Amino acid sequence: MNTATSHDLFTRAQALMPGGVNSPVRAFKSVGGEPFFAKRAEGAYLIDVDGNRYVDYIGSWGPMIAGHAHPKVLAAVAEVMSDGLSFGVPNALEVTMAETLRRLVPSMEMSRMVNSGTEATLSAIRLARGATGRSRIVKFEGCYHGHGDSFLVKAGSGALTFGLPNSPGVPKALADLTLTLPYNDFEAATKLFEDVGSEIAGLIVEPIVGNANCILPRDGYLQHLRALCTKHGALLIFDEVMTGFRVALGGAQARYGITPDLSTFGKIIGGGMPVGAYGGRAELMRQIAPSGPIYQAGTLSGNPVAMAAGLATLELIQAPGFHDALEANTHKLCDGLERAAREAGVAVTTTRSCAMFGLYFTDQKVETYAQAIASDSAAFGRFFHAMLRRGVYFAPSAFEAGFLSSAHGDAEIGHTIEAAREAFREIRG
Numbered sequence: 001m002n003t004a005t006s007h008d009l010f011t012r013a014q015a016l017m018p019g020g021v022n023s024p025v026r027a028f029k030s031v032g033g034e035p036f037f038a039k040r041a042e043g044a045y046l047i048d049v050d051g052n053r054y055v056d057y058i059g060s061w062g063p064m065i066a067g068h069a070h071p072k073v074l075a076a077v078a079e080v081m082s083d084g085l086s087f088g089v090p091n092a093l094e095v096t097m098a099e100t101l102r103r104l105v106p107s108m109e110m111s112r113m114v115n116s117g118t119e120a121t122l123s124a125i126r127l128a129r130g131a132t133g134r135s136r137i138v139k140f141e142g143c144y145h146g147h148g149d150s151f152l153v154k155a156g157s158g159a160l161t162f163g164l165p166n167s168p169g170v171p172k173a174l175a176d177l178t179l180t181l182p183y184n185d186f187e188a189a190t191k192l193f194e195d196v197g198s199e200i201a202g203l204i205v206e207p208i209v210g211n212a213n214c215i216l217p218r219d220g221y222l223q224h225l226r227a228l229c230t231k232h233g234a235l236l237i238f239d240e241v242m243t244g245f246r247v248a249l250g251g252a253q254a255r256y257g258i259t260p261d262l263s264t265f266g267k268i269i270g271g272g273m274p275v276g277a278y279g280g281r282a283e284l285m286r287q288i289a290p291s292g293p294i295y296q297a298g299t300l301s302g303n304p305v306a307m308a309a310g311l312a313t314l315e316l317i318q319a320p321g322f323h324d325a326l327e328a329n330t331h332k333l334c335d336g337l338e339r340a341a342r343e344a345g346v347a348v349t350t351t352r353s354c355a356m357f358g359l360y361f362t363d364q365k366v367e368t369y370a371q372a373i374a375s376d377s378a379a380f381g382r383f384f385h386a387m388l389r390r391g392v393y394f395a396p397s398a399f400e401a402g403f404l405s406s407a408h409g410d411a412e413i414g415h416t417i418e419a420a421r422e423a424f425r426e427i428r429g
């Protein structure tokens with residue numbers, strides 16, 4: 001496999017950008033080696049600057065659920081773009097977006113557009129604090145909510161990949177206001193709320209944890225969190241930046257039948273453009289400026305081109321049977337991977353929820369963060385490279401979920417399982 005152009009670019013990039021990248025996990029640090037540079041993408045495939053083609057199970061870390069470079073998304077962007085890139089005054093697509101959100105996710109009675117998932121979660125906890133007059137927030141070990149100071153306490157994703165769950169630069173006074181809980185532990189949550197429930201502004205959770213690979217909630221766990229928040233007057237915030245529109249059209253809240261007070265979105269909502277959103281109960285959202293006193297703003301928020309990409313993507317995923325087909329394909333893929341591992345005598349378990357999945361090198365069923373980090377991440381790194389050499393790109397970390405798109409069909413899944421058969425045998429030695 002020729003990677004000369006990527007190597008040259010990465011060499012230049014490392015002298016100019018921290019780690020040669022603009023977001024940490026892209027650097028391949030936890031799996032070793034060097035990242036490839038993308039030239040273009042189509043459907044289920046990424047094509048690098050040296051002409052190598054990869055079946056892509058990341059989809060730009062989530063947004064590309066309809067496949068890369070979907071003609072309908074590109075056409076929508078081109079049409080809106082020809083009228084100008086940004087106006088700084090309201091545009092009609094923002095209204096359509098807010099209406100679409102409320103229709104697809106009924107708890108989003110009112111919403112505010114921002115430019116990333118990070119901005120959405122930061123704004124949501126500011127609102128929770130402002131609305132309740134309380135300071136503490138609760139998050140879960142291994143959950144990632146973007147890089148806001150308050151969230152870099154026992155965080156997942158890159159922070160977990162690099163063993164930096166608590167970042168330098170986060171003032172202790174602020175970190176002290178973030179309480180953490182082990183995900184899927186009923187008792188620990190009950191106890192924390194019994195101790196300090198009256199000081200908690202909000203509890204933020206990835207309803208399905210996608211930043212410690214992929215951990216599903218135990219039966220009744222999200223209901224338990226809902227009940228605790230209600231009882232103690234804290235706001236329940238679902239961070240659906242990853243799960244939104246992916247695990248069901250209405251997100252994890254639809255899948256599990258929970259109504260959070262606030263929700264955050266990102267990734268799919270922008271269809272590949274930089275977009276985030278937060279929203280929820282109208283009575284809470286009215287407290288945001290300019291209708292209320294809690295300040296939050298954005299020069300490019302609600303950008304028309306970004307709205308066009310997001311709306312075109314949200315249109316595609318409303319096709320009848322869209323998520324059912326994705327879910328069936330995820331099962332095909334994960335069952336195939338488990339079978340291939342078993343045949344090679346390698347201990348692997350998978351977790352799945354519709355169009356997202358986890359792959360762990362362990363013989364245990366993974367339901368907690370402790371079990372996730374106890375899986376064999378060195379074996380994952382060897383598997384990652386063995387797959388990459390066979391033209392399959394999984395996330396370059398043992399702690400990131402995998403994603404399918406509607407462009408992943410039998411050909412791609414078949415190729416992936418065949419490659420995995422060889423890869424498992426290779427890493428077993």
Ligand SMILES: *Cc1c(COP(=O)(O)O)cnc(C)c1O
Nearest residue numbers: 116117118144145146241242266
């Ligand atoms: C990706 C992600 C974020 C951060 O979104 P950015 O757009 O990268 O800032 C927040 N929460 C969750 C659950 C995510 O997966």
